[in-house]
Amino acid sequence: MADLDYVAPASVAGAIEALAGGGAKVLAGGTDLLVQMRAGRVKPQRIVDLKRIPGLIGVRQENGGFVIGASTSGAELGEHAALIHAWPGVVEAVQLIGSTQVQGRASIGGNLCNASPAADSVPALVAARAICVVVGGQGRRELPVEAVVTAPGATVLAPDEFLLEIRLPPRAARASDAYLRQIPRTEMDIAVVGAGVSLTLDAAGVCSEAHVALGAVAPTVLLVEAAGAALIGTTLDDAALDALAQAAEAACRPISDKRGTAEYRTRIAGVLARRAAAIAYRRASERT
Amino acid sequence: MSDAPTKNRPDTAALKVIGTRPVRPDGVDKVTGRAAYGADFRAPGMLTGRVKRSPHAHARIVSIDTRKARALAGVKAIVTAADFPDLASQEYEAGESASNLRDLAMNVMARNKVLYQGHPVAAVAAVSASIAEAAVALIEVTYETLPHVIDVEAAMAPDAPLLHSHLFTEGVSPRPASPSNIAKRHLFVRGDVDAALAAAEVVIDRRYTTQAVHQGYIEPHACVAEMAADGQCQVWSSSQGQFMVRTYCAKVLGIEISDIRVTPAEIGGGFGGKTTVYLEPLALALSRQSGAPVKMVMTREEVFTATGPTSGSVMHVRLGATREGRITAADVELKFQAGAFPGSPAGAASMTAIACYDVADFRVVGWDVVTNSPKVAAYRAPGAPIAAFAVESAIEELAQQLGLDPIAIRRLNGVRDGMKAAYGPTFENIGFMETLDAIESHPHYKAPLGPNQGRGVAVGFWFNIGGESSAAVHLSEDGGAVVATGSPDIGGSRASMAMMAAEVLGLPVERVRPIVADTASIGFTGLTGGSRTTFATGMAVVQAAEKVIEELKRRAALIWDVPVETVTWEAGAAIGPLDPKGGARRLDLDTLAAQSGRTGGPISAEVSLNAQGAGPGFGAHICDVEVDPETGQVTVLRYTAAQDVGRAIHPSYVEGQVQGGVAQGVGWALNEEYVFDVDGRMENAGFLDYRVPVASDLPMIDAVLVEVPNPRHPFGAKGVGEVPIVPPLAAVANAVRAATGVRLDDLPLSPPKIRAALQKG
Known part of the structure; x- marks a missing residue:
C-alpha cells in the first residue's frame, strides 16, 4: 500500500522544501483536496499543510490595499468589516462557496488553485484586478489572478511553488x-x-x-x-x-x-x- | 390542526395522549449523535468488504480472474456469482411490492451479464479498506460490451437491445412469440373509453415525461454480517424491515431463514429504497468464506448507481369532459422504466392514476419496461406521483380551457364514500372532499400574487396498507412499560407506538419506552412501507396493551378475591367492587406491577396479527412559485398541503411527514434527475449534481391535517407517509404554467428548460 506523508511546515522555506520532493499536494482547507483523494482522482504521496506558515491565514491592510493570506477561510473574510466595505463583491463570491461548515475551512487561495472554471471567488478577484504572490524554489513572483489557471485543473505553479497571498489594490472613493x-x-x-x-x-x-x-x-x-x-x-x-x-x-x-x-x-x-x-x-x- | 368536518369520530374527549406532541423518544439520540446507524456497528475482528462493479451499462461477462486479488496480502475472501445458488424464478411478496427472488439474486450479484453501470460482479473482504480497494482493482473482468438502452420508449421498440432473452410480456394475449424488454402490461378498463372520448364536448390530449429520481436518503446502505462455523448468521443493518433482510438473505444464499438473526440499526432514511437487500447477502457470503464478520458500507456514488431509484416515464393522457367540466372519459397510458429487472411501479401508478375521480369510462394501461439502469426500488407512494403529474396537469389544462376553478373541477369530479374506485374497491370513510374544503378555505388560496408569480393546485391518492405485524408490551416491576415491535421506525412510529400503548394503559407517555426488536425477539413483522406501521403495528400494540390490562384486572381480582368480571380498568388503575366494609377498591398499575411476582409472575403480552381495513389517503396541495424569466429559475414561494390523516397520533410527526413528502416532490419537480452519458453511465452520482432541495430552497410548508377517522383502527389512524409526495410534481408544474403561461410537460423543470420554453413562447 502506498504511504501518505503529512507535513505542516512553519515557514515558507520549509514548505518549498517539503514540496520539492514531488508527488506532493498543498493543503489549505482541504475541501477540494480531500474530496478528490476520497474519490481516487488524486493520489498524492505527501500533503503539505500551509496553515501554520505565518501570514497564510489573515487579512492585512497595506499601502491602501488589502493582502489576504492564501489559506484564509471564507468565514474569516466574511467577518472583516473593512474588506467587506472595500470589496463586497469579492467577499460575497468567497462566501458562496459550500455550506457554513465548508466556509470555516475552504480558503480563497484553494478556490483559485483548484483551477475550476466555475470557482466562485475567481471572477470577483479577476474583476478586482487582484495580484497573486507566488513563492517557490526559484523565488517569488507576482502575477494577475487570471494568469494562474491555464486549463481546468491546471495552473502555472511549478511543483515546488505555492500561492502565498492575494493582493487587492487600493480603492477609489466611489x-x-x-x-x-x-x-x-x-x-x-x-x-x-x-x-x-x-x-x-x-x-x-x-x-x-x-x-x-x-x-x-x-x-x-x-x-x-x-x-x-x-x-x-x-x-x-x-x-x-x-x-x-x-x-x-x-x-x-x-x-x-x-x-x-x-x-x-x-x-x-x-x-x-x-x-x-x-x-x-x-x-x-x-x-x- | 384543522377543524374540518369529520364523521364517525371516536369519542376524543377522553383521550389523554393521542393527539398531543410529546418529546420524541428517538430525539436525544439523534441530535447528540448517539444514535447507532448502519455504519456505526463494529464486531471484533471484522473485515472490510468492497464491491467490484460493472463499468458498462450492458455487457456479457466473459471471465472473472480473481487470482491477483487473492494473492494480495490481507485479502480474506472473494465472491462472485459462482458462490451463490442459481435460483429458479419465484415471486415473493414483501409489503407493497413483490420481488422475483431470481432477479433479486442476480441484482445482488451479476450472473453471466451485467445490466447497468454499477451492477456487482464480485465482492472482496480484506483486513483494511485500502487493501479491499486494491483487491477490487486487481480483479480482472473481461466483458463483451453490448448495446444498451435506457430510454423507456427506445427500450420498447422492436429492435431494442434485449436485456433478458427469457422475458415475454405478461398481461397481453396472445402471449408474444418473442421476448422483449416489455415485462408486463397492466390494464384497468371500465366502459368504452373510445366512444366516450368521441362523444366528449372537450378533449385534452397531452404527453408527459419524467426522469428517474432517487429516494435520496442521507444514510448509505451499510451492514455487518457474520456466518459462524455452524452456519448460524447474524446481520446488523439499516433497512425498512429486518424480517425482509432475513428472508432475502436466506433465499439468495440458499440457507434456512431460521439460521439468520437480523438486528435493525437506526435508519437514516429509506423512503421505500431500503425495502430490498444489496450488501447483506454479499457480506454473509464473504463471512462464510473468511470466517470473520464483514462490514460493508456503500459510497454515495454506489448508492446512486446501484440502488433505488424510481422510474423515468413517458405518459399519454386523454381526458374527455362536458362543457360544464364533468369528466366523462380518461384514457391514460403509462410507460415506466423498471431498470435492469421487471418490477417498475407501473401497476400501482395505473391503479392510482385516476383514483381521485369518478369517471364513467376509462382505460389505464401501464407498461413495465426493463432498461439498462439500476433496478428501481419502491419510492414513497411508488408510481403515484408520476401518474399524478400527468393526470393532474391534464385536469389543470381542462379547468383552464373551461374557465373553471381548479378546486371546483376537482370537487365536481372527485370521489366520495360509496363510489367504486377505478382500481376496484368501494370507497368508505374517505376524506377527499374535506381536504378540498381545507385548501379552499385556507387564506393561501386567495392570497394575491405578484408579477411572474403563479399558483398551482393538485391532488393525490394513496392506498395505504395493513398487513402482518407483531408487538409486545412488557411491564417493568415499577409499572413502566416497554413496547417492542418488529417495525423499523422511518417516520416516527416509535413515538406513535409509545403513545398508543400509554393511552390504553393509562400511563404517561414518558413511562413507555418503545424499541424496534430483532428478528429473534419479536414475531414476524412485514417491512415498514405502504404507510402501514401506525395502522397495522399500532393495532398490534393496542391489542397487546389491552391484553396486559386484562391480565392486570385478573391480578387485581386475585388480590381482592373477587370475580374478574367485577373488575374494571379506569385511568391507569383496576377498580373492584366495594369491599365488605363499603370501601373503594383501587389498585394502580404501579402497585399491581410491583406485586406481580406474588400474583403469577411478570406481566407481558405479545400480539401478532394481519391487519385489514387500512383507510386510503387523499391530499390537496396549493403551490405558489415565482419564475425568473431571464434565468428560468423557479422559486417556491408558498406551499400548503392538506391531507386526510384519519387521526393524527403525534401531530408534529404527521406534519413532518407531510412536509417531507412535499420537499421530495418539489425536488422531483424542479431539479432531480438521473443524467446518463452516451455510454449509459450516470453523470451525476452525487448530491452536488443530483440536486435534492436544500433547506433554503423551500418555504415553510403549511401542513393542514384533516381528520376523517378510519373506524378500523382503534384510534382512527390512516397511513400518512406517502400521500404527501403524490401531488407536488403537478402542483409545482401547474404553478409554473400559471406564472409563465407556458406549458412544460417534461420534468424536471430545471432553469435551462424553462428559459428555453419561455424563449419559444
Whole structure:
C-alpha cells in the first residue's frame, strides 16, 4: 500500500522544501483536496499543510490595499468589516462557496488553485484586478489572478511553488464590485455561470473604470475587456448594459454538460453581467 | 390542526395522549449523535468488504480472474456469482411490492451479464479498506460490451437491445412469440373509453415525461454480517424491515431463514429504497468464506448507481369532459422504466392514476419496461406521483380551457364514500372532499400574487396498507412499560407506538419506552412501507396493551378475591367492587406491577396479527412559485398541503411527514434527475449534481391535517407517509404554467428548460 506523508511546515522555506520532493499536494482547507483523494482522482504521496506558515491565514491592510493570506477561510473574510466595505463583491463570491461548515475551512487561495472554471471567488478577484504572490524554489513572483489557471485543473505553479497571498489594490472613493452566479438551487452548488463586475465612478456618477470577469463559460475564468469598456463613460443606462451583455455573451466559449447547455450558459452570462454591474453601480453610487 | 368536518369520530374527549406532541423518544439520540446507524456497528475482528462493479451499462461477462486479488496480502475472501445458488424464478411478496427472488439474486450479484453501470460482479473482504480497494482493482473482468438502452420508449421498440432473452410480456394475449424488454402490461378498463372520448364536448390530449429520481436518503446502505462455523448468521443493518433482510438473505444464499438473526440499526432514511437487500447477502457470503464478520458500507456514488431509484416515464393522457367540466372519459397510458429487472411501479401508478375521480369510462394501461439502469426500488407512494403529474396537469389544462376553478373541477369530479374506485374497491370513510374544503378555505388560496408569480393546485391518492405485524408490551416491576415491535421506525412510529400503548394503559407517555426488536425477539413483522406501521403495528400494540390490562384486572381480582368480571380498568388503575366494609377498591398499575411476582409472575403480552381495513389517503396541495424569466429559475414561494390523516397520533410527526413528502416532490419537480452519458453511465452520482432541495430552497410548508377517522383502527389512524409526495410534481408544474403561461410537460423543470420554453413562447 502506498504511504501518505503529512507535513505542516512553519515557514515558507520549509514548505518549498517539503514540496520539492514531488508527488506532493498543498493543503489549505482541504475541501477540494480531500474530496478528490476520497474519490481516487488524486493520489498524492505527501500533503503539505500551509496553515501554520505565518501570514497564510489573515487579512492585512497595506499601502491602501488589502493582502489576504492564501489559506484564509471564507468565514474569516466574511467577518472583516473593512474588506467587506472595500470589496463586497469579492467577499460575497468567497462566501458562496459550500455550506457554513465548508466556509470555516475552504480558503480563497484553494478556490483559485483548484483551477475550476466555475470557482466562485475567481471572477470577483479577476474583476478586482487582484495580484497573486507566488513563492517557490526559484523565488517569488507576482502575477494577475487570471494568469494562474491555464486549463481546468491546471495552473502555472511549478511543483515546488505555492500561492502565498492575494493582493487587492487600493480603492477609489466611489468604487465597488459585485458577484452573481446562477445555480439551480439557492446554495450548496457549483456555478453554472458566474459574473464579477468591479466599477469606479467619477464625482458625477459616470463610470471611469470597469472590469468584468465571467466564470464557467470557458476553460478558465475570462476577463472580458470589451464588456468593461462598454460601461466606461456611461451611467449604466440600458444601452450600456445591453452592450455589456452583448460583449459578455460574445466572449463565452462554454461547453454543454450536466450543469447547463452552452446556449444557456452564454445567455445567462449576459443576464448576470448586467445584473452584477447594476449592483456594483448602486453600491458605488452609495459611496460618497 | 384543522377543524374540518369529520364523521364517525371516536369519542376524543377522553383521550389523554393521542393527539398531543410529546418529546420524541428517538430525539436525544439523534441530535447528540448517539444514535447507532448502519455504519456505526463494529464486531471484533471484522473485515472490510468492497464491491467490484460493472463499468458498462450492458455487457456479457466473459471471465472473472480473481487470482491477483487473492494473492494480495490481507485479502480474506472473494465472491462472485459462482458462490451463490442459481435460483429458479419465484415471486415473493414483501409489503407493497413483490420481488422475483431470481432477479433479486442476480441484482445482488451479476450472473453471466451485467445490466447497468454499477451492477456487482464480485465482492472482496480484506483486513483494511485500502487493501479491499486494491483487491477490487486487481480483479480482472473481461466483458463483451453490448448495446444498451435506457430510454423507456427506445427500450420498447422492436429492435431494442434485449436485456433478458427469457422475458415475454405478461398481461397481453396472445402471449408474444418473442421476448422483449416489455415485462408486463397492466390494464384497468371500465366502459368504452373510445366512444366516450368521441362523444366528449372537450378533449385534452397531452404527453408527459419524467426522469428517474432517487429516494435520496442521507444514510448509505451499510451492514455487518457474520456466518459462524455452524452456519448460524447474524446481520446488523439499516433497512425498512429486518424480517425482509432475513428472508432475502436466506433465499439468495440458499440457507434456512431460521439460521439468520437480523438486528435493525437506526435508519437514516429509506423512503421505500431500503425495502430490498444489496450488501447483506454479499457480506454473509464473504463471512462464510473468511470466517470473520464483514462490514460493508456503500459510497454515495454506489448508492446512486446501484440502488433505488424510481422510474423515468413517458405518459399519454386523454381526458374527455362536458362543457360544464364533468369528466366523462380518461384514457391514460403509462410507460415506466423498471431498470435492469421487471418490477417498475407501473401497476400501482395505473391503479392510482385516476383514483381521485369518478369517471364513467376509462382505460389505464401501464407498461413495465426493463432498461439498462439500476433496478428501481419502491419510492414513497411508488408510481403515484408520476401518474399524478400527468393526470393532474391534464385536469389543470381542462379547468383552464373551461374557465373553471381548479378546486371546483376537482370537487365536481372527485370521489366520495360509496363510489367504486377505478382500481376496484368501494370507497368508505374517505376524506377527499374535506381536504378540498381545507385548501379552499385556507387564506393561501386567495392570497394575491405578484408579477411572474403563479399558483398551482393538485391532488393525490394513496392506498395505504395493513398487513402482518407483531408487538409486545412488557411491564417493568415499577409499572413502566416497554413496547417492542418488529417495525423499523422511518417516520416516527416509535413515538406513535409509545403513545398508543400509554393511552390504553393509562400511563404517561414518558413511562413507555418503545424499541424496534430483532428478528429473534419479536414475531414476524412485514417491512415498514405502504404507510402501514401506525395502522397495522399500532393495532398490534393496542391489542397487546389491552391484553396486559386484562391480565392486570385478573391480578387485581386475585388480590381482592373477587370475580374478574367485577373488575374494571379506569385511568391507569383496576377498580373492584366495594369491599365488605363499603370501601373503594383501587389498585394502580404501579402497585399491581410491583406485586406481580406474588400474583403469577411478570406481566407481558405479545400480539401478532394481519391487519385489514387500512383507510386510503387523499391530499390537496396549493403551490405558489415565482419564475425568473431571464434565468428560468423557479422559486417556491408558498406551499400548503392538506391531507386526510384519519387521526393524527403525534401531530408534529404527521406534519413532518407531510412536509417531507412535499420537499421530495418539489425536488422531483424542479431539479432531480438521473443524467446518463452516451455510454449509459450516470453523470451525476452525487448530491452536488443530483440536486435534492436544500433547506433554503423551500418555504415553510403549511401542513393542514384533516381528520376523517378510519373506524378500523382503534384510534382512527390512516397511513400518512406517502400521500404527501403524490401531488407536488403537478402542483409545482401547474404553478409554473400559471406564472409563465407556458406549458412544460417534461420534468424536471430545471432553469435551462424553462428559459428555453419561455424563449419559444
